[in-house]
Amino acid sequence: MIDWTGQQVLITGAASGIGRALAIALAARGARVTGADINAAGVAETAALCGGEAFTIDLADGAAGAQAVERLVARHGRLDAVFANAGIGYSRRLLKADLDDPGLARLWEINMLGPTRLAQALVAAAEAGGWRARLVITGSENSLSLPPSIQNFGNGLYAASKHGVLILAEWLATECRNARKPMDVHMLLPGGVYTGLTAPGLGPDPANWPAAMGIIQPERAAELCLAGLDLGLFYIPTHRHLIDDMAARQQGVAAATAALGLQQSA
Ligand SMILES: NC(=O)c1ccc[n+]([C@@H]2O[C@H](COP(=O)([O-])OP(=O)(O)OC[C@H]3O[C@@H](n4cnc5c(N)ncnc54)[C@H](O)[C@@H]3O)[C@@H](O)[C@H]2O)c1
Incomplete structure (x- = not known):
């Protein structure tokens, strides 16, 4: 089990939802949490809830993530973990x-490129400071497949950003391992969670939520995230149906290789 006591942690997108729940759960385990979010009032409220600190950030600005890491290292002398959790929807x-919608540039930057920028800054700081760091990136069920339960949501571009951030995380983890860099990378893969992102579509009444989505509360997602980190997992799913959703892709490729008569080594 990770001893979070006294660990300096930065959480992006901490003003609400999963980020806020992570902040509270980590603080309960002794971490010293700083939240960063574009929503100044929300992130200040999170800081008050978890006895931490907060600042405002717009991660659509490519330089903002690295500046946040530098700021915290300058203030506290180290930064043990970054939860690259901020994300926006796009339907x-x-x-x-x-x-050509300019909003797409924000989507790619916040959801896909931002975590890699944070990774670059965090690993550089950890190397210079001589400590080991941890990066936890929030992907999605949309990182893994086109889930049948949401196929009418128009999520293609959002899903592209979340597929992108997963493969970047896999490469980051591989590069860190191969080059013996002092950073562990993890991927939180939430299914449906009732947050500011999903609440407008789902409405307040759980009776109306599509059963196939298996909506959970952000506190449960945070609990599973920390349990996954304790187990040293790279992939940290929050729902069992993610496996079934992924199967269609694997089965499709398997069926096609069989249909084409491809042999094991071909
Ligand atoms: N809710 C779900 O069902 C679900 C499922 C899979 C993945 N996710 C992912 O979980 C993460 C957290 O989302 P959530 O569901 O808690 O929603 P949320 O809207 O409650 O939280 C997202 C946070 O990111 C912040 N943010 C948005 N743009 C920002 C920017 N430019 N700079 C800094 N902060 C910014 C928002 O202000 C907000 O506090 C996101 O990456 C989201 O894609 C959510």
Whole structure:
């Protein structure tokens, strides 16, 4: 079990939802939490709830993540963990979507590139300071498949950002391992969680939530995240149905290789 006592932790997207729940859960285990979010009032409230600190940040600005890491290292002398959790939704029918929408640049930056920028800054700081760091990136069930339960949501571009951040995390973990860099990388993969992201679509009444989504509360997602970290997992799913959702892709490729008569080594 990880001893979080006294560990300096930065959580992006900590003003609400999963980020706030992580902040409270980590503080309960003794971590010293700093939240960073574009929502100044929300992140200040999170800091008050967990006895931590907060500052405002816009992660659509590519330099902001590295500046946040530098700021915390300068203030506390170290930064043990970053939870790259901030994310935005983006829902459009792909066949009609404006692919030149400036909002897409924000989507790629916040959801996909931002965690790699944080990784670069964190590993550099840990190497210079001589400590080992941990990076926990929030992906999604949309990182792994096109879940049948949400196929009418128009999530294609959001899902592209979440597929992108997963493969970047896999490469980051591989590069860290191969180059013996002092950073462990983990991937939180939430299914449906009732937060500011999903609440507008789901409404307040759980009776109306699609059963197939298996919506959970952010506190449960945070609990599973910390349990996954305790176990040293890279992939930290919050729902069992993620496996079944992924199976369609694997089975499709397997069926195609069989249909094409491809042999084991081909
Ligand atoms: N809720 C779900 O069902 C679900 C499922 C899978 C993945 N996720 C992911 O979980 C993460 C947390 O989302 P959530 O569900 O808790 O929703 P949320 O909206 O409650 O939290 C997202 C937080 O990110 C912050 N944020 C948005 N843009 C930002 C920016 N430019 N700079 C800094 N902060 C910014 C928001 O202010 C908010 O506090 C996201 O990455 C999201 O994609 C959520």
